[in-house]
Amino acid sequence: KRQGFPEVIFGEGKTPSQILDISRAILAKNENILVTRVDKEKAEIIKKELPFFTYHEIAQLLFYKTIEETVPMKGYIAIVCAGTSDMRVAEEAALTAEAFGVEVRRFYDVGVAGIHRLLANIEEIQKATVSVVIAGMEGALPSVVGGLVSHPIIAVPTSIGYGANFQGLSALLTMLNSCASGISVVNIDNGFGGAYNAVTIHRIANQQI
Amino acid sequence: KRQGFPEVIFGEGKTPSQILDISRAILAKNENILVTRVDKEKAEIIKKELPFFTYHEIAQLLFYKTIEETVPMKGYIAIVCAGTSDMRVAEEAALTAEAFGVEVRRFYDVGVAGIHRLLANIEEIQKATVSVVIAGMEGALPSVVGGLVSHPIIAVPTSIGYGANFQGLSALLTMLNSCASGISVVNIDNGFGGAYNAVTIHRIANQQI
């Protein structure tokens, strides 16, 4: 019933052979496969056995698309983040959404310390169905975006930073306490989860109830 | 453009006269008004001046509806919680959603320690556009609901509990770490925010993009 959505394997803490076993079971059901959190070394072992997988190193994802979605979706999701350091998480989100057949627009250089770059892009962001807003360090970006757009925002804190950042705790608390409405939060570095929530909402936007 | 949505005042930490001033400014714009986190004493002072407000004591909300939504929305939001102790937050969520013109269905006796009551209601929950799932203590309910339904879930941790609950921290962490997909989280006790996010999604479900 999930119309061509991939089966997802959480790769962290799994051995290549465990990932291969699960992948083959999914293949047998003729489903697309997305494997998250796979480092390069693991990916290479897996690709030796199942070479049709595409590996995205920066996002640490393996993907294999065997069937197309039945009905293409309209509209797009905005993936918004501040700079180069959050890109691993941002790309995990962006490629996840694309693996689920959703169009994505990336806004990757729009941190709050240079608010004008964000303002220059805000109209295109606003036209998205939903935004995934990713930020490390102080994690203030979702609050600012949330004040400027009216669609739902999935905020993803990252562990980027040091010292009193406490591995992403700072960004996490910032997002949970946002004074802008319409923001909900997923786990630190959970780009996949941010995208998955956005896809779920985007699908609703494509299905008149 | 928000088609009859109320203006919202966060009542906590505001004096009755501050709330009255802001309310009158909103009235002048002919908008509906929702005031959250107003205790009984404050509510009575405010109602003496602006008696058309309805006060919901359990949810600590004041509401005044002066205009109707232009287009009624279809479908409903599920408000799901475990027992009597989380009701303050659950009703803050339910009445907020209703104030925004959205139909709500309440599922209030479905905690994970008695999973069969949840299973008995799961079909009606699944038919909602989105669920707001509220839980204190260990906060496990969103994970279980998330595994049973496919629509987006906004998880609201509550501060109900004692000891190693640390005023809701336990439930908050549980929800952020959920192994079910499609769950995003708002601040502890933020019933308003849970509902606001759900309304934002529900509105999309009513607007083909």
Next chain:
Amino acid sequence: KRQGFPEVIFGEGKTPSQILDISRAILAKNENILVTRVDKEKAEIIKKELPFFTYHEIAQLLFYKTIEETVPMKGYIAIVCAGTSDMRVAEEAALTAEAFGVEVRRFYDVGVAGIHRLLANIEEIQKATVSVVIAGMEGALPSVVGGLVSHPIIAVPTSIGYGANFQGLSALLTMLNSCASGISVVNIDNGFGGAYNAVTIHRIANQQI
């Protein structure tokens, strides 16, 4: 040598009679007196004995100016905060700076969830020698102001908020992790300290080295 700066008494945890004793000792030296963190009840007891004190209830300050600064300072300090809830801290800062003979400009309705109000005021903020930027909840305001102005910013987190705010911890961490440069931070709710640092800097700006 401090050219008319008041002596400051930290009123919290002191009895009225302790405050009276210290005040009289300062009076004997013919100095201005600033007492911080004095609640109304205490203030009234003290004013019965020393009626020349002015009490600022919202800021919880007592002030008595007996001598003028020798050389008036040029320029002003900007006190920037988001809304009504942070006003206790903002006024503690503003009145402290004024007690030290420094001109203050207040920008009190400029939170990040409504960035345009901030942008509308940014030129006047930028012309200040230094800004004291006060924020509770997610505490993102200093980052945004810091990206827009080039003078030093003293960031003051407040304990306003609830749940995962943890009595101001969230705002504190946000400010310490700011990705904008030129921001330094004082203790939660320390409006006095924020202003004192700003005054120290402002004085330098008035004294060519």
Next chain:
Amino acid sequence: KRQGFPEVIFGEGKTPSQILDISRAILAKNENILVTRVDKEKAEIIKKELPFFTYHEIAQLLFYKTIEETVPMKGYIAIVCAGTSDMRVAEEAALTAEAFGVEVRRFYDVGVAGIHRLLANIEEIQKATVSVVIAGMEGALPSVVGGLVSHPIIAVPTSIGYGANFQGLSALLTMLNSCASGISVVNIDNGFGGAYNAVTIHRIANQQI
């Protein structure tokens, strides 16, 4: 008096030669030996000297059974966990219980996000004397199992997860705050302790008082 129970050595932080010394002292008393938390490298060094040890790599245990329990026990302990990532801890528990001469039944694919797999096994779980329920991430499994069975549950949080999981803190707090009765908790990743408690209870069930 402990009727054939092994002596247990906590291998973490001990050198192979320390473990060998202690093992030889136990052998001299003609007791079974269980060594926990031994990595592969250490195990190999030890096995060169004492080759009768069996090494269980996934559980990181060395075991040597030289004498049989005097009276075999009836009934079994259920070891319940969610998925593949918690298996190191689950196997530490299962093999510990077996080393103590207790029959174990494993239920390893029954996480709360797929509640039906748990329900499909619940009758066999319920027939156990006691369950050891192991979970990482949000740690909700013991609450759900606790609501379905009436025997004692020893809950073992694991450090599996990332971000706001804080190395198992999330699962630990969840379990301590469970709203199901009959659940007590041991340290994060303490599969041994979970099993030891269960064995102690199981032994009582085999000894009419």
Next chain:
Amino acid sequence: KRQGFPEVIFGEGKTPSQILDISRAILAKNENILVTRVDKEKAEIIKKELPFFTYHEIAQLLFYKTIEETVPMKGYIAIVCAGTSDMRVAEEAALTAEAFGVEVRRFYDVGVAGIHRLLANIEEIQKATVSVVIAGMEGALPSVVGGLVSHPIIAVPTSIGYGANFQGLSALLTMLNSCASGISVVNIDNGFGGAYNAVTIHRIANQQI
């Protein structure tokens, strides 16, 4: 099937009229009733309506026994604690166990700072089926008892203490890290839970499997 066990109501956060409603529903089923965490004021209101309840002020419990257990159990549970300050929790545990029809022996003056009093009682403690060991401050008592007896120990940390005790966190961590085996832990101040677990084990000891 629970052979005369009471239904339990968690009284904290419930109004007297909510407790009365639930109590009447239980009465209709002809069950014993235990209400925990009821302060004196609430208890008096409830007793005006349902005067057959017995109120235990120190333990904050209401109890009504309408039917006897079908089969009386043999043996006893030891309730062990250090001094007078933990008595609220110790009595919650002791009276809960008694409400479930289990004999209890109290050992209330046996803290680790005076180890000889504990040693003087250890034989009688050892003869219990299971011990509930309650301690605040540093919470070391379960470790010492655990090293001296071979039956299962349910450790209950209390919030008694100040400063670096952090409302019971210190005792909780101590118990989770105990180097004695056979100890499992419940939430801070959860005397009810400690006893409930012990009763569950005690029942097994009375039912040959």
Next chain:
Amino acid sequence: KRQGFPEVIFGEGKTPSQILDISRAILAKNENILVTRVDKEKAEIIKKELPFFTYHEIAQLLFYKTIEETVPMKGYIAIVCAGTSDMRVAEEAALTAEAFGVEVRRFYDVGVAGIHRLLANIEEIQKATVSVVIAGMEGALPSVVGGLVSHPIIAVPTSIGYGANFQGLSALLTMLNSCASGISVVNIDNGFGGAYNAVTIHRIANQQI
């Protein structure tokens, strides 16, 4: 307008080729370049391509000065720290300030456990426009310096220490709670930020308003 100030690149988490790209873009604008947090290995790769960079290993900085400041500034900044262990952070601060064209005086052996060394230097410290005071372990140095000088102090906690130091948390809290006035704080190990704030203040001292 920043009169010869360098552009700053935060090197941590950036690849050499990312740093090279950004550096070349800055070169094209004819600006000085400061790269912070570059380890030796990265620095060598970068220097192979852009050999005019000077690398400061202890401070982990790369610097290239292509243009001089238009107007040299008068006065100096004091960089104060306790001993050899905090030198990485102290040198990050000192070299940053120098890269911004500001004279620096170093006071590196003046910890609070040997107060007389500090007192021996205090006059020269006092003559600075502003001090950057760096301390790990208990972080008490800024409080003592703050009580002895009247200019602004930027306090930089470091992560030096072990155990209850919690990676710099101890020093951070100490500085935020300082009972001396005129102290504001930046993130743990943020020598760059400490210096940047000081430079911003120093520039004001050189520009009569």
Next chain:
Amino acid sequence: KRQGFPEVIFGEGKTPSQILDISRAILAKNENILVTRVDKEKAEIIKKELPFFTYHEIAQLLFYKTIEETVPMKGYIAIVCAGTSDMRVAEEAALTAEAFGVEVRRFYDVGVAGIHRLLANIEEIQKATVSVVIAGMEGALPSVVGGLVSHPIIAVPTSIGYGANFQGLSALLTMLNSCASGISVVNIDNGFGGAYNAVTIHRIANQQI
């Protein structure tokens, strides 16, 4: 054997009648009695029954001396603290030591933000056998005193402060991380414990081994 040392009762959390019972039991053994942490109201109830007690309101102590120490001790203990806010704890320490028959010298206005007052007193402090150094807020005083004297220092953190002080955690961590040697630490606000440790050391200094 403790030559006239009082029996000590920890008054916090005990009822007046419990304190009276324990006091009478001690009287029967003809021992001096010290009761700590008794508020005024409780003290008055107790004094009605046992009027020979002396009550020290600021230190919250009751004391009754019925027998003299057999051998008076030589030398004194220094009680060192910063200001008026820590006086409750300082007096608890000072009066405890005196109750144990030890001479005390008080140094109460010597905080690190005004180091010269400390230096002015340091010779007299150094001549003590041992110092109890009490500090709230940043808690830096023991480090500075520890660097100046060579005898043992018992450091007592207090909960005085606000915000990032976290009820004394800041001062506690500071003291545990002191870079001066010869400092050991007791619980937050534990003036009694600080003095008790000092007395134990002082007694050794009076007993040639």
Next chain:
Amino acid sequence: KRQGFPEVIFGEGKTPSQILDISRAILAKNENILVTRVDKEKAEIIKKELPFFTYHEIAQLLFYKTIEETVPMKGYIAIVCAGTSDMRVAEEAALTAEAFGVEVRRFYDVGVAGIHRLLANIEEIQKATVSVVIAGMEGALPSVVGGLVSHPIIAVPTSIGYGANFQGLSALLTMLNSCASGISVVNIDNGFGGAYNAVTIHRIANQQI
């Protein structure tokens, strides 16, 4: 004046050449030298240059004794710990005390989970001037020893343990909250500090005041 006490170098975070420089400076003053926290590799480099150093690998100490103490001290210090895992810290303490010319007696197998081994040694422990009691995991040993002996106890928490031990936090809190009197605490793993405090006290015991 310190009568033959060694100069101490804290080796952690210092390079071999820094340690060599400081050592040579101390040699020039003809003092004994103790270097703490030196790993084997560093020690070997240093010993190549200064071969008279003795290296204690388990304690990670380098020591060189060039002059004898003027007056040998009487009595001994007890170093008490639970088992093999805390030995690194215990030996750091024991060898430090010996380097300061104090006799040490080691009691290394006396954990609280086997209280009888402690009781078997308690008389010899009691005869010490002062005990250094070292414990990881739950850290309960100082409380039990403190209840059995009347001399001062310096408690040293270690980071030994896992999970809810939080790198020694559990043992630290236990010791700070001890209900036995006469216990003061140093930083986690600070064997040196524990011994240094004990030596300071022991010296007093040898010097009639």
